[in-house]
Amino acid sequence: MILDIVSYPDPRLKSICKPVEKVTQDLRILADNMLQTMYAAPGVGLAAPQVGQFIRMVVVDYSAKEDLRMPRVLINPVLELKGEVIVSEREGCLSVPMGYRSNVPRYSHVHLTARDLDWKLIDEELEDFPAIVVQHETDHLDGILFIDRISRLKRTFFDSKVKKWLRRQK
Numbered sequence: 543m544i545l546d547i548v549s550y551p552d553p554r555l556k557s558i559c560k561p562v563e564k565v566t567q568d569l570r571i572l573a574d575n576m577l578q579t580m581y582a583a584p585g586v587g588l589a590a591p592q593v594g595q596f597i598r599m600v601v602v603d604y605s606a607k608e609d610l611r612m613p614r615v616l617i618n619p620v621l622e623l624k625g626e627v628i629v630s631e632r633e634g635c636l637s638v639p640m641g642y643r644s645n646v647p648r649y650s651h652v653h654l655t656a657r658d659l660d661w662k663l664i665d666e667e668l669e670d671f672p673a674i675v676v677q678h679e680t681d682h683l684d685g686i687l688f689i690d691r692i693s694r695l696k697r698t699f700f701d702s703k704v705k706k707w708l709r710r711q712k
C-alpha cells in the first residue's frame with residue numbers, strides 16, 4: 543500500500559521517535575508499505591515519521607538502480623559519524639516540497655548499527671552515498687530535515703518560497 547507522505551512544514555516532522563521494542567506483524571506491514579511508498583515516489587530512503595509513525599525505523603535502497611533493487615529495513619539505527627565532512631550534492635527529501643534541493647554537509651563515513659526485521663544485528667561501515675543516505679534518514683528520527691543543515695541565508699530563502707507556494711496551493 544502506498545502511504546501518504548507528511549510534508550514540511552508539518553510539525554510532526556520535528557518529532558523525536560521512540561525505539562522499536564520488537565518486531566510485530568504490524569511493523570512488518572509498515573516496513574513493506576514504506577518500501578512500496580519509497581519506490582513509488584521514487585526515493586532512496588524513507589523514515590517512519592514521514593508516514594506519520596513516530597518510531598525508529600527507516601527503509602533505504604542505496605543501490606539506486608531500478609533493475610536491481612536492494613531494499614533494506616533499518617530498525618533503531620545508530621550512527622557513529624566518521625571521516626571528513628563532505629558536500630552531499632543537491633540533497634532532497636520526499637517531505638520537502640517543491641522538489642527543493644541543496645548541498646548539505648555530511649560525513650564521508652559512518653559506522654552503522656541497527657536491527658533488521660529478524661532482529662538480527664546489522665553492524666557495518668558505510669561510505670559516500672550509502673553513508674549520506676543513512677545520515678539523512680536517521681536525522682528524520684530525531685526531527686531533523688536536511689533544510690535544518692543548510693545555511694541560514696538559504697533557509698530563509700527557502701522558507702519564503704514555501705510560504706508563497708503554500709498560498710498558491712489553497
Ligand SMILES: [Zn+2]
Nearest residue numbers: 634635636637
Ligand atoms: Zn528525507
